[in-house]
Amino acid sequence: MLSLIVFLPIIAGLIILAVPSSQKQIIRIVSLLAALGQGVLAVLIWRQYDPTMAGIVAASGGSPFGSFQMIEKIPWISLDLGSFGPLNIEYFLGVDGISITMVLLTALISAIGVLSSWTIQKQVKGYFILYNLLATAMMGCFVALDFFLFYVFWELMLLPMYFLIGIWGGPNREYAAIKFFLYTLFGSVFMLLVMIGLYFSVIDPLTGHHTFSLVAMADQANYIKGAILGPDSVTWRYAAFIVLFVGFAIKVPMFPFHTWLPDAHVEAPTPISVILAGVLLKLGTYGMMRINFPLFPEVFQAGMYVIGVFGAINIIYGAFCALAQQDLKKMVAYSSISHMGYVLLGLAAANSEGMLGALYQMFNHGTITAMLFLLVGVIYDRAHSRQIDKFGGLASYMPVYTGFVTVAWFASLGLPGLSGFISEAFVFVGAFREEVTRPIAIVSVLGIVFGAAYLLWSLQRMFLGKRKPDALYDLEVDAHGHEHIHFHDWKGKLDLDARELTMLIPLGIIVIALGIYPMPVMGLLTTSINKLVQVLAPVAMSAVH
């Protein structure tokens, strides 16, 4: 099942490979079918999933795979390295509460991405092959339970992203692509080192050999005394944690390592921006929750405060930078930096509310930001520019579009009744509950105001008021005194057309529904999160009272 959902896009990619590149429509439809198939499978998995099983670590006594579900575990590579002993890497998939939400998100966003790729005209075949490769890699990352496998998917994701930005991107695409590539590779190189270090310090209780299995790694009992990352080599464990954290933080992206994001977003085509913000950023925080924190809980407890501080910096700093942007897409990019800061803050709290808020925020940020980028794409298609000051008064002429923008913008600024609010709220609830992170939470609350500030300001400048004198669209008044506008060389429908609506409406519904009643998603999380909190932070339990 999981293998199917992971490799379905690849299969589609192979089919596309066989399709002559002139048959653009067929290619598109094939990949759309693959994406929809993924969606269906995701829903099936969701239905089969039993939210009462925790996952995270090996269930004490119970199944050796930990209480993960839909396990697929077969030996993949096993070599005899002579004096090093056998190297056995497993093809090990499984889901728990943390990954299943991400699986749902990924399936959703991939489908949306395919739809929004419909307008790509340049080298359609190559584009969709790469796109499907990317889809597989993302899905794989979220279900892989073997560190090596995870790493493979992680790297596999890098390649198509590089080309998708570097070939189908905007004017400055090579720069952006290289930057993205360098940054992420930089992170993953260290991840590789840590991975090997972990391999040699963990013994799988089942086989008695070294293992890459994350489930085994997440259980501190399996670490060998005196091994490089064994329980007693404190220094190395700290180093490993930090290095690993940086590796993931680059993907998040966390404050000092965030500069690839705006460039990548500004240059990337709309669907890729959607994927990037919708799913790829989540991989960073997901990696932290799945690998970084559970494997080094004691280091994490020591580092909670620092992580929280970085989260706060992300929130405030991102909001301020967004406030200053003239390019709408860049503003949205910075806004997602700010929003990922909430995730970091929630993780730093290391209690159920915070973690739950963080994970829920990951999901919501996925949907909301996807919406934001789609909407930015819509206006960019029409005006071929994203300069906020070059519009004004659009609300009078594109009411439907304005409606969606309003929903998305308000969701993003955390308006109650829309999903963004609940996650942010519980991030704060969690962060405030801990003495450690309380001051950080108090500071970060400012982010709410500035978030509202830049969003409302851009909303006003683009949609409210009157047409700016140097606006990018022409205004004409017909005989009846009705005003009409049209963009230069835009032949399509002025307001949202059917394709754009089919992309936006589902997202909008999800955003609103999850804002009103979040249990459908939260219910999946709670058990796993509580378990994770137990693994992570015994201190969290003593912190209250």
Place this chain on the structure above:
Amino acid sequence: MMHSLIQLSIAVLLLPLLSFVVLIFFNRRLPRGGDFVGLGLLGTSLAISLYIFWNVIVQHYDPAFSVAWNFTWLDFGNVPGVGPLQIKMGIVIDNLTAIMLAMVNLISFLVHLYSTGYMHGEKYYGRFFAYLGIFTFSMFGIVLSDNLFSIYIFWELVGLSSYLLIGFYFHKDSAADAQKKAFLTNRIGDIGMWLGILILYSQFHTFGYQEIFDHIKNGDFHMSQAWLTAAGVLLFMGCVGKSAQFPLHVWLPDAMEGPTPVSALIHAATMVAAGVYFVGRIFVILTPDALHVIAFIGAFTAFMAATIAITQHDIKRVLAYSTVSQLGYMVLGLGVGAYSAALFHLLTHAFFKACLFLGSGAIIHAMHHEQDMRWMGGLYKKMPWTFATFMTATLALAGLPLTSGFLSKDAILAGALGFASVEGGGIFYLIPALGFGAAVLTAFYMGRQIWLVFFGESRTHLKPAEEHGHDAHAAHGHDDHHHEVHEVAWNMRLPLVVLATLSVFIVFSPDPLDGGKGWFMHLIQTPATVVASTGAAHEGAGLHVPEAGKLLAEAHTDTQHVEAAASHEAEGHGPVFADPRQAEIAHMTHENHYTAIKLSSIMVVIGIGMALIFYVFRFIDPDKTAQAIRPLYLYSFNKWYWDEIYDATFIKGSILISKILAWFDTNIVDGIVNGVATIFRKFAFANGSFDKYVVDGLVNFTAFTVQTTGAVFRKVQTGKVQTYLVMVVVAVLGYFAFYLVHLMK
């Protein structure tokens, strides 16, 4: 099993939402923009909430009445360190809820009715009713919700609907600015409120009022008392934002950019009062320190706003500032512990202020969107209905006897006096002083307004031509030629009449001088505080408790007090409080009741007298006076320059910071990155081939990081198989060397 009232209240809650959903999607397809949908649904819910009112208030006439219901909204499972954790949402219906529900629903319905006339011919006519729908829904939510989380949700939702409605004429830049300003200012208040909620949650892991109160009562609050005070003040910040208290009052006057019915509904009667309602809800957890803060802010706001109101020209701005001032009264009332008085004022004010706004709307409508009072005048014979109702409401606002306003305002002032005397005078007498000062000013500016608008001769022709019609907005159907000013149609007149009737004393109390005899004061009684005001935690208490005791002592000595106390019981002025401080205040309030009546009546008379002197008999020419005290005049006319100050500091400041940070981001942070990249290039140039230099740079970079010699690696980058082969051989040799060394050992 749900109580039938609960089911009904849920219906009341959801009907406006339904109206919103229907109208927002179908307003273009429905005839008349679907206003009948809004009206119909609101009418239904009005009927229901009146039934609830009847049931709660009239049938069980019981101060302690309360029905509650809740359901599990979020289930966090078994949270480590907390145990099973669930977030509940729920509804609580008590007297206050029932009254608020009826009030909000009534005014909302009247405004719907009124808008069918006022907004007629607007381009987004249907959308207007949709917005009214969602506003009403969220307002009901605030009134009904039984926990801090849901009230926060609806709190922000009313913010949203206010945002939408202020910006209803979004093509006007002023409106767009105003709506943004309103939302952001409220947001600032809200984060304070949110932090307050967090403080309480972090202790009790629940949002429900009742649980929190019980926990505090049982002394489960494990942080220092200062945190509790902070929680109180922070929660009050929410009210500061919503109810436009100083320092966040600046948004309300600008909010008058919205259509007048909106100003009446949201920015006079209901939403702005929500802040007061909320503070009332959490009244019991407020520590004396927190109450002092609240009292001072309220008093200051009341006074400041009144001083601003006396010099404004725009008819709606005058009313806006008077609203701020009146809200200040209510907050003051809460601060001084005159809980029921404050909420009483909330109710009465809602009616007469809504009446005033709708009246001013009628005038503006009739004057074709002329809002400047300088160009009005002599309307009383042209618009008799409007005049009559406006007059009644004005008197109520000014607080003349026989009006509802008198009862409530007097109760508040009495409370203020009592409070001051209990707190031991000194600085605390400032509060009633400011209160009375505001009373004078209120009477004055209302008198001024009445005169400028209704009396004298019409001054429309005086209006300078270039300003002419400059307020009229393009989307509105009316052209700006002057027709004859005429009385408005029935659908706009009826609300005025209803509201005016509700501003008469008899509705609330049989005794025109004492609201305490009325049903309201009986049903809404000051709840006993749950925080221990004595003890080390609250140093202020340490001071005043002894003298409170002394007061009690002498009070008991004089016999006249005893029957006072008896009558006090008889009149049902609430229980005798366990908490000495509250008991004292309640007692002294009663003592000061008649003083307050006398004083406030005098003040009102003074105020109206001044108005007459200035504007009616023209003993003193207002303009000359203005010239004489120009700096003061300007200071008041420019609203104490708050906007300018905020703009210079916060707005400009944050934009500046954002610019700096953006620069920092692109030049420093990114600069470092690019700097590293250029270092890569330096290595890479050695390899000759240009287009792959960054990649080579990366390879070299990794190579250098693993400390292999640069020279060999430059060779590597020739793309020749042979080179790689050489590398392999070298590596093999390396292995041999290693092996050799191995053997040596």
Place this chain on the structure above:
Amino acid sequence: MNQLTIAIIFYIFAAVTVLSAAFVVFSKNIIYSAFSLLFTFFGVAALYVFLSADFIAVTQVVVYVGGILVLLLFGVMFTNTIMQTGLKADVLHLVPGILLTLALIAGMLFTFYTTGNWMPGVMQLNGSVVESIGLETMSRYMLPFEMVSIVLLVALLGAAYLARYDKAQKK
């Protein structure tokens, strides 16, 4: 034949092999290296005989000398720019190359001799292996044998295809 003569013959062939191989590698003229490669192959074939793998030796002579070498010579003739291109590559010059090679030889020999002395096993191949090769080919190594034949076929076809006279280029 006594041990001595065997030794002498062995050394002769060894010398032939090595020296000619060296000449192949070091000669400036590609024709010469091609021809001296011939001797190398012969020498190696002889060594095969010493290793009592007569069939292999024959195959060696037939395939290498008869096939590969001829191919090589054709290649040389065909790309008749022999004199023009200096043989030395710019990657690694002669001296470092030689040094590297010597180092390689030294390293490998060193390893050979230090990783234990190579005791001849109890039973050794003696006499001709032709028969056993036949048996093995038809029994154990059936599949590889077929595979190899297919590979060879494909390779030759591919070679022919690659090297065929291409009109498109001439135009």
Place this chain on the structure above:
Amino acid sequence: MLTEQLLSIGVNHFLTISVILFALGMFAVMTRKNAIVILMGVELILNAANINFLTFSKYNGGMEGVMFSLFVIVLAAAEAAVALAIVINIFKTFKTVDVSSVDTLKE
């Protein structure tokens, strides 16, 4: 003793020769520009490998080495054919057989 060693032809002798052959072939492949010489180097290397195979199979008994060397020879033939074809194509395209000048892939 030494003479004894020298006279009794054993594993080491063959190994030594194969080593030398291998090294020479390696040298050719590493240093030569001319594709054909490189090919020759490859052949040398293959021969060296063969010698090893046969040596061990002789002194160890068993036919594996023999069979394998057989296959090696066949594959060598195939390889040579294809390689030469490629070289000729390269020559057709670039008018040279200098491998170091054939680096179009770089751009």
